[in-house]
Amino acid sequence: MSSLDPPGGHGRPAVPSVLRPDPGAAALARCVAVEPAKFATAHWGRTPLLSRAGELPNPDGFTDLFSPADADELLSRRGLRTPFLRVARDGQLVPAARYTGGGGAGAEIGDQVLDEKVLQEYADGATLVLQGLHRTWPALVDFARELGTALAQPLQVNAYLTPAGSQGFATHYDTHDVFVLQVDGRKHWRIHPPVLPDPLERQPWGGRADEVSATARGEAALDVVLEPGDALYLPRGWLHSAQAQESSSLHLTVGIRALTRYALVEELLALAAEDPRLRAGLPFGTDVADPDAIEPELTETVEALRDWLLRADPAVLADRLRQRAWPAARPAPIRPLAQAAALAGLTGDSRLTVRPGLRWQLAPDGADRVTLRLFDRTLTLPTACEPALRALLGGAVTRVGELPGLDDADRLVLARRLLREAVAVPA
Numbered sequence: 338m339s340s341l342d343p344p345g346g347h348g349r350p351a352v353p354s355v356l357r358p359d360p361g362a363a364a365l366a367r368c369v370a371v372e373p374a375k376f377a378t379a380h381w382g383r384t385p386l387l388s389r390a391g392e393l394p395n396p397d398g399f400t401d402l403f404s405p406a407d408a409d410e411l412l413s414r415r416g417l418r419t420p421f422l423r424v425a426r427d428g429q430l431v432p433a434a435r436y437t438g439g440g441g442a443g444a445e446i447g448d449q450v451l452d453e454k455v456l457q458e459y460a461d462g463a464t465l466v467l468q469g470l471h472r473t474w475p476a477l478v479d480f481a482r483e484l485g486t487a488l489a490q491p492l493q494v495n496a497y498l499t500p501a502g503s504q505g506f507a508t509h510y511d512t513h514d515v516f517v518l519q520v521d522g523r524k525h526w527r528i529h530p531p532v533l534p535d536p537l538e539r540q541p542w543g544g545r546a547d548e549v550s551a552t553a554r555g556e557a558a559l560d561v562v563l564e565p566g567d568a569l570y571l572p573r574g575w576l577h578s579a580q581a582q583e584s585s586s587l588h589l590t591v592g593i594r595a596l597t598r599y600a601l602v603e604e605l606l607a608l609a610a611e612d613p614r615l616r617a618g619l620p621f622g623t624d625v626a627d628p629d630a631i632e633p634e635l636t637e638t639v640e641a642l643r644d645w646l647l648r649a650d651p652a653v654l655a656d657r658l659r660q661r662a663w664p665a666a667r668p669a670p671i672r673p674l675a676q677a678a679a680l681a682g683l684t685g686d687s688r689l690t691v692r693p694g695l696r697w698q699l700a701p702d703g704a705d706r707v708t709l710r711l712f713d714r715t716l717t718l719p720t721a722c723e724p725a726l727r728a729l730l731g732g733a734v735t736r737v738g739e740l741p742g743l744d745d746a747d748r749l750v751l752a753r754r755l756l757r758e759a760v761a762v763p764a
Contacts, residue, residue: 361486361487364480367568376570381514381572382514385572386569387561387567387568388568389567393568395566402520403474403477403587404520404587412452412467417449424458426461428504436457437449470494470495471494479669480494484591488593491593494589496588509542511592517563517569523586524586524588525562526563526569526578529558530552532548533574563588594665601654614637619634663712669692683756689761691730695760701720725740740752
């Protein structure tokens with residue numbers, strides 16, 4: 338699977354795009370003004386890409402995803418709490434106590450965002466950072482899921498609201514790739530090459546502040562003002578700073594939390610604990626501060642590790658990576674009350690479909706069971722259910738009474754189980 342192939346379950350049949358448009362492709366097209374194949378080979382993880390509004394498909398820009406009015410709604414009427422809001426001024430985070438407190442009678446929790454305090458900070462030049470919008474704002478919940486499907490990676494979405502002329506953060510780099518989507522106002526971006534290519538999350542820019550500062554004083558690789566509807570892709574590690582222009586600015590930052598080869602190393606080392614040679618203690622009396630004493634132990638350890646790595650099972654490693662990656666990208670939200678009502682009223686004429694964005698694997702489990710692996714749990718069902726499971730998980734709307742391989746009573750039992758487990762949703 339390439340980095341831009343959509344994720345899904347094993348055995349999922351292809352559905353012609355003529356019959357079912359690909360929302361993931363449409364979401365990616367809103368972010369890059371080149372074909373996906375060119376983006377993957379020329380820019381993904383390599384170089385920035387500026388896409389002007391006129392080159393992108395939506396003439397209204399990104400206000401359908403999030404707007405200044407939407408931000409005001411969140412900040413004033415939704416009982417927002419930290420850490421869903423951060424406030425920054427002159428490159429430093431403002432203590433949360435400056436803009437949070439109790440929400441009044443019946444809402445005495447002490448870390449709720451206070452709109453009048455937020456007003457004071459913003460009017461004084463602070464940048465507001467609305468975090469985790471892929472979990473709290475409906476349009477961005479859907480957009481993040483669709484874009485994540487196109488990239489086969491988990492995403493996060495933050496919004497940055499910056500007063501006119503202000504700059505929230507000094508030049509820095511992120512440890513994940515980002516799409517910047519300019520929603521409102523104009524913002525001046527200066528982009529410089531990495532001081533550390535492909536940094537890991539454990540390698541934040543603060544540890545290289547002097548290098549970052551020195552590089553930022555040099556000529557920029559990209560010096561550009563983003564207008565409403567423009568999009569910018571930045572690979573992890575690229576230095577950037579941004580300043581609002583003559584009016585306030587609102588942009589979305591879509592962070593792409595991709596796994597790296599180092600993640601494979603981490604999982605391989607965790608599995609290496611199975612090897613007795615690698616669990617062995619150092620010889621009695623070894624002076625660990627003496628290089629000469631450590632050298633033979635290092636040689637033997639490297640040899641044991643090499644021997645173990647040559648026997649490592651890709652299937653076991655893939656299962657560990659699945660458990661690490663899948664929970665980071667939740668499927669589409671379900672409506673618990675509607676789901677319960679569908680359970681109560683289920684009949685053979687009820688129509689179900691797989692929960693959008695659900696990742697799954699279906700595999701045999703002995704002679705008479707199958708295992709359905711999901712992002713947060715594993716279900717075990719009789720082998721007789723496999724044809725019906727594959728029909729439903731294949732993505733088409735399915736009438737319960739037409740599920741193959743089962744009698745009417747068993748069809749209802751399976752359908753109830755899949756609804757209760759949030760694998761299926763009412764069509």
